[in-house]
Amino acid sequence: MPGRITVLGLGPGNPALRTIAAELSLQQATRIILRTTVHPGLEDLADDPRVTSCDDLYESLPTFSLVYDAIANRVVAAARETDVVFAVPGHPRFGESSVTAVFALAAQFAVSVNLIEGISAVDAIITLLGIDPIDSGVQLLDGTACVETLHTGDFRSGMHAVDPSRPCLINQVYSSSIASAVKLSLMRYFPDTHPVSIIQAASAPGLERIRESTLFELDHQSFDHLTSVWIPALTPLTDLRSIKTLQWLVALLRSPGGCAWDRKQTHTSLRDALIEESYEVLDAVDAGDGANLQEELGDLLLQVIMHAQIAEEMESFVFADILESVNAKLIRRHPHVFGDAVALTPEQVVETWNAVKAQERNGHFSTPGGESNGIGLPRSASALSRVARQMTNTADADSNPLGDDEALQLGNDLLNAVDAIVRRGGDPDRMLFAALQGRGKGVADSVIHGVKPT
Known part of the structure; x- marks a missing residue:
């Protein structure tokens, strides 16, 4: 009969912060597998004969994905013989892909898994920073995900849903290369000179450290496996790279006490402006002037936001309805990308596009x-x-x-x-x-x- 796996969190680095349940489980265990010993606060387990680690897998395998799969195989194989405690730093459900792999593999072999929570590194960091994560709307990001996004090159738009009006806490920034990916990803949203805080060993007694830098200089600092990065939020008037700011500005200008001219505008009064802005975009395209094209596209976008705000005031539709409509249309008209249709040449794509439009005209979709x-x-x-x-x-x-x-x-x-x-x-x-x-x-x-x- 197979044993049982107990997955437990060891806390963020201070043995005094382990939960009572975790301590009891460790005391009663017959076999303990540590994901890694490269973490503070594990001295009491280092010479324990019941303990083995998975550090050898990190040294022998080329990717983290393979490491996590190998860890899961090791833990589940042991659990098919006896009860096993699999102990990981922090909380088992905070940035622990190995835990996810263990749960998935254990289910395949009908091995039961129990989870004991632990204090996470996030808990330690917000305590060190002295912030309320709920009140401030903190966004939690994974630094390694930024590396994966950068591999998509010029096609990564929209892959990171970062809101610059809310602070960001980025974990697993354990190397300069990951810090560089974080920097390049966030520079889409934040100014180069935006202040950042580099946090190391947040709960390891005597090792805690906070260093200040700018986003541009982030990857010039030193990093290790206990490093996280804190990005303060931008204020509305400094969050100039966000569509939300443009919506907020237009709504403010249209509101009582805003701008008399903007408040006076209607869909009809803006008709000629929309046409003129469109022609100015075309002028920039024809001139091959990238800088001017950027500016003119902004002016055209302003027209869209203005019409959306006016429509919202009339209770006709909101900007999100515009996004829903165009996103649904793009997905619907590209069944060769998002569905099972086949269109390998531009000519076949046009045929597919026209076929979908014909369905729309026949009433299958609403296109007033x-x-x-x-x-x-x-x-x-x-x-x-x-x-x-x-x-x-x-x-x-x-x-x-x-x-x-x-x-x-x-x-x-x-x-x-x-x-x-x-x-x-x-x-x-x-x-x-x-x-x-x-x-x-x-x-x-x-x-x-x-x-x-x-």
Whole structure:
């Protein structure tokens, strides 16, 4: 009959902080396996004949994943012969992947596992810092996860959900390489000069140490297996790299006592600004000006946030509804990435995309507003764009493409027509749209039924 595994936490480094349950379990154990002896506060167990460790696995295996699997195999194999205490530093459920591996493997062999809690390193750190983690909204991060994220290169956006308006406690920062990954990850959210605290041996008597640095210089410090990093929160007016700050600023400007101009705006009054900002983005794209593109995209994003705030005040929708809609649409229209569809070439992707859009048009998904007259353009598109799209869809292709001189002449004819309209007080776009509507039903029917207009 297999034995039982007792997984217990030894606390963060001070034997006096072990729980009574942990001490009793250790005293009654016939065999004790330590995940590691490289931790303070284990002197009383070092020469105990019942004790073995897994330090040899760290020395012989190349990755932590393999180490944790090997530890689990060792613990479960021992438990199939006798009762085993598997003891780990801190709390067994705080950053202990080996414990997760033990539970999973033990379940496969029907070996029962009991868990005895311990004081975690997090407890010791917040005590040393003198903070209330719930009141301050502390975020707990794993430094090794930052390394894995960096391996994705330029495609890591959104992989770390860090909120700079809340402080961060980052554990397992045991080397300069991990500190460098933490720095590069957090510099997406915090200023380079943001202050950080490097905490070592938080509960080891006489070894506790806090060093101050800046985020940029973080990886220039010394680290060991007892090192954590504390990142203070940014205030709203200094958290300038967060979408939440932009939402907060717009809401503040729109609120009573905010900005009179911003409070006056409506969806309709901002219509021209939205178009102008979009064109300015296109100007930056056409100019290949990255710095200006960054600025103009920010101005365009401001328009989105403004419309979202106005809609929220009208109880129409909120910004999160916008995100939900576009995220769902991206997932839905990429079944070859997020589902079982196969699309290996750009042409196959377009076919898949169009097939999903057809389902949307047939009522499988809600897509209000949108396209008009079957030409694939929004109703508010310029008349010239609509004419060009309709003529492309319905006119026979000319086998003789435009030459340079002819193109210039036709361009001048178009320009002269616009000039004549403007000189007489007309609106070229509206007049072109009216002419398009004059053709109206005939053109629309030809697009829908595939009949060339006469």
